[in-house]
Amino acid sequence: MTAQAxxxxxxxxxxxxxxxxxxxxxxxxxxxxxxxEKIKPGVLKHVAENGDAIYTVRAGSPRTLSADTVRKICDxxxxxxxxxxxxxxxxxxxxxxxxxxxxxxxxxxxxxxxKFPIGGTGASISNITHTQGWMHxxxxxxxxxxxxxxxxxxxFEEFVNDDKLPARVKITTSCCQINCGGQGDIAxxxxxxxxxxxxxxxxxxxxxxxxxxxxxVAAIRPAFMNGKPTLEVVDEKCMYCGACHGQxxxxxIRDAQTDxxxxxxxxKASSTRGGPSFMKLATFGIPNNPPRWPEVSQALRKILEPxxxxxxxxxxxxxxxERIGWKKFFEVTGFPFTKxxxxxxxxxxxxFNTSTHVRL
Amino acid sequence: MSESKTPLxxxxxxxxxxxxxxxxxxxxxxxxxxxxxxxxxxxxYKDRWNYWQGTVINLKGYGGGVIARYSELQSKFPDIAEFxxxxxxxxxxxxxxxxxxxxxxxxxxxxxxxxxxxxxMTGDALLLGSxxxxxxxxxxxxxxxxxxxxxxxxxxxxLACCVGMAxxxxxxxxxxxxxxxxxxxxxxxxxRPEFPYKFKFKLSGCANDCAASVQRSDMPIIGTWRGPMQxxxxxxxxxxDAHGADYVVENVISRCPTRCISLKGREIAVDDANCxxxxxxxxxxxxxxxxxxxxxxxxxxxxxxxxxxxxxxxxVLIPFMKLETEEDLNKLTxxxxxxxxxxxxxxxxxxxVGEFIDRVGLGTFLEGVGIEPDPQMVIHPRANxxxxxxxLAPGKMAGEPKKTPSVMDKEIETxxxxx
Ligand code: HEM
Ligand code: HEM
Ligand code: SF4
Ligand code: SF4
Ligand code: SF4
Ligand code: SF4
Numbered sequence: 097m098t099a100q101a102x103x104x105x106x107x108x109x110x111x112x113x114x115x116x117x118x119x120x121x122x123x124x125x126x127x128x129x130x131x132x133e134k135i136k137p138g139v140l141k142h143v144a145e146n147g148d149a150i151y152t153v154r155a156g157s158p159r160t161l162s163a164d165t166v167r168k169i170c171d172x173x174x175x176x177x178x179x180x181x182x183x184x185x186x187x188x189x190x191x192x193x194x195x196x197x198x199x200x201x202x203x204x205x206x207x208x209x210x211k212f213p214i215g216g217t218g219a220s221i222s223n224i225t226h227t228q229g230w231m232h233x234x235x236x237x238x239x240x241x242x243x244x245x246x247x248x249x250x251x252f253e254e255f256v257n258d259d260k261l262p263a264r265v266k267i268t269t270s271c272c273q274i275n276c277g278g279q280g281d282i283a284x285x286x287x288x289x290x291x292x293x294x295x296x297x298x299x300x301x302x303x304x305x306x307x308x309x310x311x312x313v314a315a316i317r318p319a320f321m322n323g324k325p326t327l328e329v330v331d332e333k334c335m336y337c338g339a340c341h342g343q344x345x346x347x348x349i350r351d352a353q354t355d356x357x358x359x360x361x362x363x364k365a366s367s368t369r370g371g372p373s374f375m376k377l378a379t380f381g382i383p384n385n386p387p388r389w390p391e392v393s394q395a396l397r398k399i400l401e402p403x404x405x406x407x408x409x410x411x412x413x414x415x416x417x418e419r420i421g422w423k424k425f426f427e428v429t430g431f432p433f434t435k436x437x438x439x440x441x442x443x444x445x446x447x448f449n450t451s452t453h454v455r456l
Numbered sequence: 457m458s459e460s461k462t463p464l465x466x467x468x469x470x471x472x473x474x475x476x477x478x479x480x481x482x483x484x485x486x487x488x489x490x491x492x493x494x495x496x497x498x499x500x501y502k503d504r505w506n507y508w509q510g511t512v513i514n515l516k517g518y519g520g521g522v523i524a525r526y527s528e529l530q531s532k533f534p535d536i537a538e539f540x541x542x543x544x545x546x547x548x549x550x551x552x553x554x555x556x557x558x559x560x561x562x563x564x565x566x567x568x569x570x571x572x573x574x575x576x577m578t579g580d581a582l583l584l585g586s587x588x589x590x591x592x593x594x595x596x597x598x599x600x601x602x603x604x605x606x607x608x609x610x611x612x613x614x615l616a617c618c619v620g621m622a623x624x625x626x627x628x629x630x631x632x633x634x635x636x637x638x639x640x641x642x643x644x645x646x647x648r649p650e651f652p653y654k655f656k657f658k659l660s661g662c663a664n665d666c667a668a669s670v671q672r673s674d675m676p677i678i679g680t681w682r683g684p685m686q687x688x689x690x691x692x693x694x695x696x697d698a699h700g701a702d703y704v705v706e707n708v709i710s711r712c713p714t715r716c717i718s719l720k721g722r723e724i725a726v727d728d729a730n731c732x733x734x735x736x737x738x739x740x741x742x743x744x745x746x747x748x749x750x751x752x753x754x755x756x757x758x759x760x761x762x763x764x765x766x767x768x769x770x771x772v773l774i775p776f777m778k779l780e781t782e783e784d785l786n787k788l789t790x791x792x793x794x795x796x797x798x799x800x801x802x803x804x805x806x807x808x809v810g811e812f813i814d815r816v817g818l819g820t821f822l823e824g825v826g827i828e829p830d831p832q833m834v835i836h837p838r839a840n841x842x843x844x845x846x847x848l849a850p851g852k853m854a855g856e857p858k859k860t861p862s863v864m865d866k867e868i869e870t871x872x873x874x875x
Pocket of ligand 4: 291292310311312313314315316329333334335336337338339340341347349
């Protein structure tokens with residue numbers, strides 16, 4: 097039987113059912129949870145209206161996992177969790193435990209078999225969200241999983257404890273300026289420094305109008321070279337965003353010699369207190385230095401240590417800076433404030449200080 | 457002992473955080489292809505340069521879902537010449553029985569390199585490392601077993617939601633059920649690109665927004681309540697006794713964005729009409745304070761990440777709606793269809809819905825999709841006076857009211873009022 101003649105499997109199955117994938121206690125008390133308590137870092141207790149309790153043990157994971165490691169995770173969940181677990185949006189594992197007595201052996205097993213740390217709850221630095229990088233994307237200027245591993249090694253104590261920081265700190269990374277990594281209290285993102293270099297010999301695979309249209313500042317235009325249609329970039333207009341590179345690999349935005357990393361602070365998704373906020377530029381020009389990016393970890397410390405000292409409980413990094421003022425932020429971190437910190441893109445004026453409120 | 461072929465990556469085996477390098481090295485004993493992946497990564501670390509070319513592959517009957525990767529170092533690493541990622545739609549809220557998860561492990565080993573990423577930033581379960589032929593076979597087996605494939609291109613993306621009612625007392629609506637309803641209803645839009653660009657939903661049960669929906673999705677659906685917050689004054693008293701009144705004032709009362717909560721002795725009072733349901737006081741005093749009983753959702757629209765105009769944050773579209781019954785869910789799907797229809801007809805190529813709104817104006821957009829303007833959609837009314845009041849402009853000819861040409865003339869006639 098040829099491949100074509102073979103009947104295709106059903107299409108459009110939709111999302112998997114969730115009830116069969118939920119711990120029986122979560123099925124029983126679905127929508128009937130009353131409150132939760134923290135037992136210790138990485139361990140939560142949720143109590144239902146009827147008094148049922150379920151414990152959650154949170155473990156950090158590298159996100160990229162071999163099938164065998166995932167099977168080991170399953171073995172542990174079978175042993176202590178009635179065969180159920182979940183993942184968080186930051187690639188942490190959550191083991192759900194019905195019996196309190198199972199918490200300790202579970203934790204021991206996770207630490208022994210998987211060597212995964214327990215933590216990531218409350219005022220901690222949870223797992224750093226990351227994307228593909230050199231492992232599996234076509235656009236990256238730096239690696240994702242490796243830089244996260246290096247940073248988490250340095251921030252390990254802040255993951256396994258939850259009393260070292262005023263509030264939770266969510267860190268994200270992006271390995272190109274498309275920025276798959278999200279907003280975060282702190283973000284470490286690649287920054288390109290020149291317009292795309294055009295590989296004229298390759299131009300032609302992409303539809304020119306599409307590439308021209310994707311440029312946010314209309315810097316790309318059709319051109320002729322050696323009697324052949326190609327594209328050119330108006331260097332003065334280009335802001336090195338790399339949108340065109342995502343559209344056509346022949347507009348090469350990356351540069352192993354000149355790409356650097358920038359650090360952004362103060363992003364927040366939740367509507368708690370003042371509402372969500374975008375992150376702002378803290379510092380730039382950090383070398384893209386595999387395999388451990390030590391300069392990144394040093395810069396993170398410059399933000400985290402003063403935040404630990406003067407942040408108030410429940411005050412996220414952006415709120416802390418808002419209270420102490422950006423002047424103070426640049427003082428305590430030692431990062432220079434430069435003309436590049438002043439916005440010159442859309443809505444720039446809305447970021448200027450139009451009052452006489454100055455800290456003297 | 458021979459010298460290591462990956463000295464730079466080896467450095468990432470040290471340190472307390474679990475190492476993906478160690479795990480992949482272990483895997484390479486079973487799956488030799490993985491040592492070539494590590495080899496190419498080592499080259500990247502050395503050269504600070506990436507060696508993947510990319511495109512997308514469509515499974516038969518689909519318009520995307522597989523991220524195709526081709527190594528540029530094929531002569532050195534022939535086994536990863538084709539090394540694709542299949543995006544699999546995971547169970548809502550990333551909940552798994554070990555049976556479900558083992559099935560994914562088996563499929564990933566059978567057809568791919570045995571590497572799983574749990575999960576991608578969009579929310580898919582990612583299976584890395586199959587070649588083109590195996591990708592199609594994996595797709596068939598996945599679908600045979602009831603799984604489905606995530607979206608790519610100008611299509612709906614895999615949805616994501618917080619754990620919601622399954623294990624969170626804060627949840628004001630059923631995020632998992634809503635996720636399943638939207639995915640299943642719009643599965644064709646997920647598989648077959650027909651939009652100007654991508655569209656993402658993320659669902660959070662409350663304003664804590666654990667799914668980071670406001671900044672990472674085009675249409676965040678966030679749980680909330682109206683009417684009185686539930687207060688257990690006995691628990692308030694215990695909290696005050698345990699922490700002291702000063703602590704409560706400093707960390708709860710003074711942090712309320714609308715100053716609508718107060719402490720009177722050992723009791724809390726909330727001016728519910730001014731509570732904006734930000735969740736702060738509930739987070740701190742989670743035993744004493746709970747969302748009100750009349751629950752529903754706030755729907756926002758227009759969030760996206762940097763490309764191309766800079767990040768946009770979603771903004772309020774529907775301040776409140778109930779989302780409990782089948783009828784409510786159908787109202788939601790109908791609203792989504794109206795948005796998609798208008799955006800698809802008038803949106804430019806690669807224009808996310810937030811960028812589209814920026815271009816045509818929120819007022820025009822609301823008319824186009826048939827939603828009444830509401831003061832809760834803005835921080836404040838406009839402050840500039842350059843306004844084209846359609847009703848107040850002189851007629852073209854005497855007696856004939858002038859109508860400003862507008863992109864959505866056609867739509868207005870056929871549309872009904874808001875949800
Ligand atoms: C005719 C030329 C091409 C056109 C018009 C084109 C257009 C597009 C469009 C419209 C998307 C959708 C983007 C999205 O929604 O994420 C896309 C995605 C993509 N393109 Fe191209 N492309 C072209 C050539 C290429 C080439 C030559 C490559 C790589 C060698 C490539 C790699 C990709 C990849 C990897 C994606 C990601 C899809 C996803 O993650 O959803 N494309 N392309
Ligand atoms: C060739 C084009 C593209 C490729 C190859 C690509 C690849 C990817 C991949 C692999 C992911 C998942 C990363 C992970 O979690 O591991 C991702 C997510 C993401 N991509 Fe792209 N992408 C492309 C185009 C774009 C464009 C044009 C945009 C911006 C409009 C974009 C914005 C995002 C965002 C925001 C995410 C995170 C998704 C989320 O938070 O839900 N991507 N992309
Ligand atoms: S941030 Fe850029 S380079 Fe990194 S995974 Fe996303 S698209 Fe690829
Ligand atoms: S890098 Fe950005 S601004 Fe520059 S040409 Fe490409 S799309 Fe345009
Ligand atoms: S968003 Fe709200 S309901 Fe959902 S898990 Fe977070 S706190 Fe719970
Ligand atoms: S939920 Fe937020 S707005 Fe409402 S009373 Fe509590 S702190 Fe104030």
